[in-house]
Amino acid sequence: MAPDPSEAVEIPVGAPAAAAAPAGPERVATPRPRRRVRLGFIGSLGAALLALLIGAAVLAPWITPYDPEATTGAPLEPPSRRHPLGTNDIGQDILSELIFGVRISLSIGFFAAAVAITIGTLVGLLAGYFGRWVDTVLMRLVDVVLVLPFLPLVILLAAYLGPSFWNIILVIGLLVWARPARVIRSQVLLLRSLDYVDAARALGVSTGRILRRHVLPGVLSLSLAQFILAASNAILIEASLSFLGLGDPTAKSWGSMLYYAQVRSAFLSGAWPWWVLPPGMMITAAVLGFTFTGFALEGILYPRLRR
């Protein structure tokens, strides 16, 4: 359970090189082409992972060998030609469960991130543009959300609201917005001081219009990068919630597969290599896919943030 993968992502990779070699006519910046390529490699690896997962989610009914809900074999069958990844404790095909699980993870990641980024962008816009007390109040709020012990709070809210698909999305979305809000605010601070925003203000353009037409477009691509990072975060949280039995009870997610494996003491049976390993690998792959993509995207769009 990573705190949030986004933490990793805010960590600059390329920055110090750029800082150490200021661009200037008389100074020849030492080129570091190899590193640039490596970063691109990370990004494309992430995008490839994502493409693979989205493909699997869309095609799930056609590429799964069995109905994941149906008992199609003996309990805890080891991997065989009939069941490439074996079966679970009630004879369901694990490969089919895994492939259908992509749908849950990706959709919860997507919707929760959408909620979080909507709030985060709004808060970042308002705090950054209006400054003064609006900024103070909103950033205080951000700090509060960041300091509270995250997972216990998610668990508490999920327990009260009751486990359902949309409740989980709501809970995660309502708690993940703080970091994006902070990043977007810093970008708005930059944009606000630009000449064309000043010009619009001088022309008497209304504040709402300035925000919508002149500031918002400047942060949208950053919001996209933050969206992807929030999604990776959300997937990990959803997995933890499902693992604790607080996930959507009607859905088969990777977290709930591990929940059942844990409850039925999978580690005591010899079945754990095909019962426990694959779901965790899928979670890691999905989170990494988003993290890598968001990381690369952020670096490309906003090298300045890498400070």
Place this chain on the structure above:
Amino acid sequence: MVRFLAGKGGQYALVLLVAVTLNFLLPRLMPGSPLVFLAGEDAGFLADDQRAALIRAFGLDQPLWRQYLRYLGGLVRGDFGFSFARGRPIAEIILDRLPWTLLLVGVSLLFATLAGVAWGTLAAWRRGSRADIGSLGIAMFFESTPSFWLAMIFIAVFAAGLGWFPIFGARTAALALSGWAAARDIATHAALPIATLTLVTIPGMFLIMRYSMLAVLGEQYIATARAKGVTERRVMFGHAMRNALLPVFTVFMLNLGYVVSGATVVETVFSYPGVGRLLFEAVLARDYPVMQATFFILAVTVITANVAADLLYPLIDPRVRRGP
């Protein structure tokens, strides 16, 4: 300095207030009877007069602000309420559990920081090298790995498979051990949970230390030190690392919240009798007062650590003492 601490103090008081208020409002504003949330599911099946008595006992017939004051008063006196599911005052239950969580969190945070700092320093020193990029990849991988999954693998391999460690619990209940034997027993029980927590905490420390080092290495005084002919080793450890450690200290304390979150899941997998496991048990038993108390106590733990960090920081970094 005083203003710095006052500002920080206000911030933490605010966090605490938000946590407390959330705890107060959740059972009262959620759909369903607050009585069920406060006294347990059975309260739904009581006779009318019994229910009325309970409502009065909990003060649910009073205006919300008065209930709030009463709630705050209880917390100040260390009264977390009563767990009907367990038939014990919640404060007692928490006190039983807290030391175990502090043990796991404290030790793994220490290990993770030592490892993360060393690893990050070396990676930054050789930035752009194959080892550095590889380290980044590994760190991001482990940061993306669910801790409960790692814990399950550890149990399967090292406890159930190889039999090196016990599978669950914090001590062997059947044996009344004392002295070194007891310490050994506790250590073998804590080893795997601590290993899991350490492993998932290292990446964050690594990434921050690496970044902090890279920032410091760009400073003029590093170039000066080199120009003076200071050995590379001394530049790395004496000049760069010492300064790079400052932000890491802050992160160390902030990470506590993260490790506490991780402990919730890891304790659950290992059936380790800490506060995190208590939260999970309370969720299973629909024991809402206990859920709230665990959340509150974890929030207090994190805030305490933050306050400690702010008080210690001026000792470590004299620049803060002088103030702006």
